[in-house]
Amino acid sequence: MIKGIIFDMDGLIFDSERVVQRAWAEIGEEYGYPGMGDQIYHTVGFNRQRREIYFKSVYGQDFPHDRFVDKTREIFSRIVDTEGLPMKAGAEEVLKLAKEKRLRVGLATSSSSDYAIHELTTAGIYEYFDGFVFGNMVTKSKPDPEIYLKACEAVGIKAEEGLALEDAPSGVESASRAGLRVIMVPDLVQPEPEIRAKAWKVVDSLEEVIPLLERQ
Incomplete structure (x- = not known):
């Protein structure tokens, strides 16, 4: 679950x-x-x-x-x-749905804390998150699982209770190695077969995540 x-x-x-x-x-x-x-x-x-x-x-x-x-x-x-820095289609809708379903919401980003907090705050979505792990908080970057293990800890869940949303192959591998279920939403880089195999689902946009999340 x-x-x-x-x-x-x-x-x-x-x-x-x-x-x-x-x-x-x-x-x-x-x-x-x-x-x-x-x-x-x-x-x-x-x-x-x-x-x-x-x-x-x-x-x-x-x-x-x-x-x-x-x-x-x-x-x-x-x-x-x-x-401006545009948000991806469906991003805020997924965040809202997660909160409606009383799910814990975390961030696992390779970016620095000052940049990430600024952009999340500017976009008005910072308050959706219960915990954060930034790139300067880990010793090993994605695809190492460290950042996702710490993110699960930050929001108080076990890895097997978590769903990761990722766009990059290194992120998919990181979350998968940590033990999370992963939905990949490719951005600049399309997944090779071995990365696709590590994802639970591969979808074209975050809008496609909404019905998947509604069924959980």
Whole structure:
């Protein structure tokens, strides 16, 4: 029996991965790093440390990752301040339904706490959540199960009582390894067969999660 839902954030609740992609493409053009925008397809679900390792493997050990992170935040903020950060269709409806069904609601995001709390608060959905685990609260990033195990603990459920909602392959693997049932809502990256096999369901949007949740 499901007693709680654990949400990923970027690419699942918010259409933020495409904003990051635009920021990286701009940085790549400015600093001469070819194909930087496309690196998003290889790093979805990574935390800061794992992305640093990846970028240095691609662009060299002298890649200025701290400056890159600062520049990404600057451009991301400029885009969001101008255009807003859209929520994915069905996101708030799923959150509302979870609360109506008296389910515990948690967040398991690789993003930092300051960024995540700001975006959730700005969108008016922070209060739906009972517990949070941010990227700076774990020692191992997705696909390691640590973040989902901690998220279950944060909302007071056992892993086998939890349903995870994820968009990224690394997140699906993380939640599955932790022992949660997983619904995947692919965003930028479509799942390979081995990832699809680890998901309970693969759907096209969060709107398709609503009838599944209503039957629980």
